[in-house]
Amino acid sequence: MKLEPALLQKQTLNLTMTQELQQAITILQYTAQELTAFLEMKEMENPLIQLESPIIRSVDPRYDRVRKRKVTNPENDQKKWLEQMADTNEGLADHLFSQLMMKALSGFQEKLVEQYIYNLDSNGYLTISVEEAATVCGTSTGEAEEILKLIQSLEPAGVAARSLQECLILQVERRGDAPPLAVRLLKDYFTEFAEKKWKFLSEQLSVSLKEIQQAADYITSLDPRPGTPFDNERPQYVVPDxxxxxxxxxxxxxxxxxxxxxxxxxxxxxxxxxxxxxxxxxxxxxxxxxxxxxxxxxxxxxxxxxxxxxxxxxxxxxxxxxxxxxxxxxxxxxxxxxxxxxxxxxxxxxxxxxxxxxxxxxxxxxxxFSQALQSNASSDGEQASAAQAKSLIQSLIDQEDKRKPLSDQAIANKLKEEGLTLSRRTVAKYREQLRIPSSTKRKRYE
Structure with a gap:
């Protein structure tokens, strides 16, 4: 077979996306903030484009220079001026350093203090070990441990803890109203308490389930994230379209x-x-x-x-x-x-x-936008959504008797009575998405 180059005509249909279409698609998916940033960039590139900000009003010198000043209340002016001042909330590090200003510390102790404070996360937990701090500052583990105790004695209570257990213990030791059972549960039976093995704890400690419930109510009043109030991250505001x-x-x-x-x-x-x-x-x-x-x-x-x-x-x-x-x-x-x-x-x-x-x-x-779920109700053919199912599950759990909380199967049965068919595993999945614990962990002993 002889192969030779040749010119052939072939007619095909291709979908080509023009630059205008690409730009329209990109602008469509922009949020308000992204669209504003895009237009500002285009203003710099294109001399024929000028943006008129909805916030900044242009000044007309023929009118604004001779405009009479409106008489206002000085107290209102002062209030408006104060409202426009920048938020200067004290950070956690500054708060801790301010409590140590009157402490007489040596050079290596100051290094340890800085090492600990600058290695606290936004929740107030310590992110390095005592051994690491001692190595960095060239001192003994014993000295590093003493300085850590000094940091942990500061306000807020629970700061510089290395675990949730230590954070809660530091708080109950600082407070005088802590029931002895709460202290013992945190120190000696923290894992069993967190897993809510209360019947086991009742037998081990020879106390009633009601007493454990009272201790649990006290522990839940503690702050597991003592550093959060000092987090100065500004809130993100949503602008509706x-x-x-x-x-x-x-x-x-x-x-x-x-x-x-x-x-x-x-x-x-x-x-x-x-x-x-x-x-x-x-x-x-x-x-x-x-x-x-x-x-x-x-x-x-x-x-x-x-x-x-x-x-x-x-x-x-x-x-x-x-x-x-x-x-x-x-x-x-x-x-x-x-x-x-x-x-x-x-x-x-x-x-x-x-x-x-x-x-x-x-x-x-x-x-x-939510997928439809199987519904056995209706003569009118209406269907329920996943969001609606979650709302019903939340409502059932809010209204349940906490001494006898509803199991996932019981919730599924109640939903079926209302015309919504869900399996137990689907109920469990939605419950977990709602961050609701299981029935055994919702139960109260009173």
């Missing part, structure tokens, strides 16, 4: 855009530079103008898609918004995609990191 209001019993949805910068077109710059006869300058301006148009169009598409997805969710989950979380229905991405005639991947990108503000709280959009 959609706002839902109930007006005269009807649901009204709107986009929340006031936190996003407005994209303005620099027409003066374009007209000025267009007068330059250079071909490369004109090509550059045309490219940047096209880039501006793509961005504006992509942002508009993002708004429209968010509204479509939001409206579809509201139509399917009306009972959730009007009656409460226990009425959350099963809903999938395919259901919404078919409703708004879009692809599932588009819906997935649209709900990524997006939140909706409602009269009963702010929720992430993906919360409203």
């Amino acid at each position: 959609l706002i839902l209001e109930i007006v005269d019993g009807k649901l009204e949805l709107q986009l929340f855009e006031s936190h996003l910068p407005a994209v303005q077109y620099q027409s003066d710059y374009y007209n000025e530079m267009s007068r330059v006869g250079d071909h490369q300058v004109k090509q550059y301006l045309n490219d940047k103008r096209q880039d501006y148009r793509w961005i504006v169009r992509s942002i508009e598409q993002r708004k429209q898609t968010l509204m479509k997805v939001g409206m579809a969710i509201i139509e399917e989950q009306q009972d959730f918004f009007l009656k409460g979380p226990q009425y959350l229905k099963p809903l999938t991405l395919r259901d919404v995609a078919e409703k708004i005639e879009m692809h599932e991947s588009t819906v997935s990108r649209a709900i990524r990191g997006k939140y909706i503000q409602t009269p009963n709280g702010t929720h992430e959009l993906k919360k409203f």
Whole structure:
């Protein structure tokens, strides 16, 4: 067979993603913070784009210079000034060092103190061993142990502990109201107590289950994370993308855009530079103008898609918004995609990191998507969602008699009576996801 090079024509169909489509997809999945950062970057790259911040108001010198100062209450001005001051909460390390200022410590003792304090985690636990601290500071283990006891004697009680057991023991030793049984349980039977082997402890210590319950109630009043109040990490606030209001019993949805910068077109710059006869300058301006148009169009598409997805969710989950979380229905991405005639991947990108503000709280959009569970109830063919099942399990456990808590099988039986069929293992899985202990660990002896 003779092989020779040849030219052949072949007709094929290929799906090519244009730059405009890629940009629209990327902008759709951006959160509000990510979109703002993207626009700020584009403003630096494109001279035809100018962002108008919704927070910073431009000053008109023809008016603002002659504006009369409004007479205000000095007390209110002082209050506003104080509210704008930065939060200067004392950190755990500073709090501990301040308690040691009047202590006469030698050079190596100060090194040990710093070694311990700077190796505390956010919960106040020590992350290095006594031997490691002694080696780093070039001293004996005995000296390092003495300095550790000094640190552990400071406030808050329980700080610099090496385990949960030591943390709780340090607290009960500091407090004068600790029952002797609580101290003994923590020191000698911590593992058995944590595993709630109370009948074994009752026999070993010759005490009643009621006395162990009282000691357990005292121990649960202790703080397992003494360093947490000194954690200065600022809280992360959620900015909603959609706002839902109930007006005269009807649901009204709107986009929340006031936190996003407005994209303005620099027409003066374009007209000025267009007068330059250079071909490369004109090509550059045309490219940047096209880039501006793509961005504006992509942002508009993002708004429209968010509204479509939001409206579809509201139509399917009306009972959730009007009656409460226990009425959350099963809903999938395919259901919404078919409703708004879009692809599932588009819906997935649209709900990524997006939140909706409602009269009963702010929720992430993906919360409203839950798989359907088998239901034996209904003549109307309604199905229950996994979220609704968890809500029912939580409600049953909240209402149970703690002296005779419901087993997983008992919960499954009660759910079946209400028309929801779940296996015992599924109930156990949902219970663990809700961080609810088993029935043996929920039982109280009173």
